[in-house]
Amino acid sequence: MTHPQQQAILAAAAIHKRFGALVVLDAVDFTMAADEAVGIVGPNGAGKTTLLSVLAGAFPPSSGTVSFKGGDVTALPATQRCRLGLVRTHQVPKPFSGMTTFENVFVAASHGAGLGRDEAYEEALGSLKLCGMLGVANRRAETLGLLDRKRLELARALAARPTLLLLDEIGGGLTDGEASELVDTIKELRRRKIGIVWIEHIVHILLQVAERLICMDAGKIIADGAPQAVMADPEVVRAYLGGGPK
């Protein structure tokens, strides 16, 4: 439905996030267009997941604003942002453990995408199929291994019909074969014009999809631009080789 647009679909301005005395996000500005695929890298503890949570509305920033599709959503809870099309996955999977894989995804289709019963069935089955999970559709989510739980995060988020999908380390621990399946899946989402923000440690996977790369360190964006240029940036090299956050 959505056509490539030049104006920002998502904009975060002057985001600060403190947990007690700890400053986790320090004046982060981030803007992206609707049809972009943005990768985010950075050492552990850099604040990547926290940024994603602020964008998705899991908790509010200490200061700063988030806008989505031209409206200020800073005060909107995650439920409403999801319904607007801004959907995230969780780095540590959060399945609905007592429900089956299908039911997990069905919840997103019927509430996130707001679909009626039959459409929600179709959407849920479609996203399970895309993520290769039809075979475990009837398994209770608590019986799934970590790999399937991560897949489920993706399938569930997709069933909410996002216009912009925020992915948090869904590629960790994959074999080469699994990684290339994942890349294929994400490329399919790109064909469907879904915008992507993808936090990933495994850079070579990320670079197959991301057209733009951001590197975070110690709560700040230290580089932002074409992937190859960012990876070659001396600041980025120092952040990775220099032993992570200060």
Add this chain to the structure above:
Amino acid sequence: MSAPATMPVIERGTATSRTAAMAVAVIIALLAIAPQFLSAGAVDRMTALFIYVILAAMWNALAGFGGLVSVGQQVFFGLGAYFAIRLADAGLNPFLALFASGFVVGVVSIPLSLFMLRLRNGEFAIGMWVIAALTHLLVNLDRLVQGETGTSLISLNVYDAGTRRATIYWLALASMTALLAILFGLLRGSTGAAIRAIRDNEDAAASVGVRVTGTKRLLFVLAAFGIGIAGALWLATSITFQPKTYFNVQWTAYMIFMVLVGGIGTFEGAILGALVFFLIETWFGGTGVWYLVGLGATAVVFSLFLPRGLWGTIEERFGLRLLPVGYRVRLAAASADDDATPQQTTKHQEKA
């Protein structure tokens, strides 16, 4: 259903569950005519059973499906009886007052939910108990109730004992049937899926578009309404209203017992648990303190050896689902319409 043969099909029921639905209808019809064949004492006992089923089903919906564990549900039981007294005193027909009271309890639970649902887990559980204790004190202040002396639903006495007994029986049966039907419809629909999602992970539920607070409120109010009706019906069977009997935490303890023994989080489990509790009470209720010891011991044995309760275990062991609220995906659109669907997935081992 409309899908082509290669598309997976979503199944809600099974051949067994369709039979079960018919069996349920037959059982309810038989129960409806039963008073003609039962002794007065048996009619009273059956009325109590219906009330237990309501209590168990409501607590199970709240805790087993919604994750809202409360140890203060006696507040709604007590208020159900209290408002019935009040409404009857104001001149309402006593039988009508029973149901009007349920609605009042539901309405009262709405403002209560505004702050109670902000509490999480243990805070919510204990908070509800505190609310029950406070409400008990407030009701004691009502001059009509005369403190712990209590009062009676006197206006029921204008009916002769036989009419009264049969009417209350039918009202309890009808209430139980209606409340179970409402609950089943709710839990089986997409709201039911949202309720279970909230139970399993509130943050994740919000992240996929579930309205967490509104959904919890709906469940909270429905449980208050149902338990309020149960309290009012109990009043009708015993006529006298002593606050400490109705606002007693024992009611919630019974609810928890029934749900844990029957199988928390399964629709059938709560009903089975109520039946088990009813039988234990019928056989051992006269043995005083040993009865309570026995109940406690049974609960401990179940939590140690059958944590999923009777029905949860049966369901797991035999794949039996009589009143299923969940969804099954059938991959090969084979014509066989059976329970086990062993051919459906490669890795389907849940019930192995």
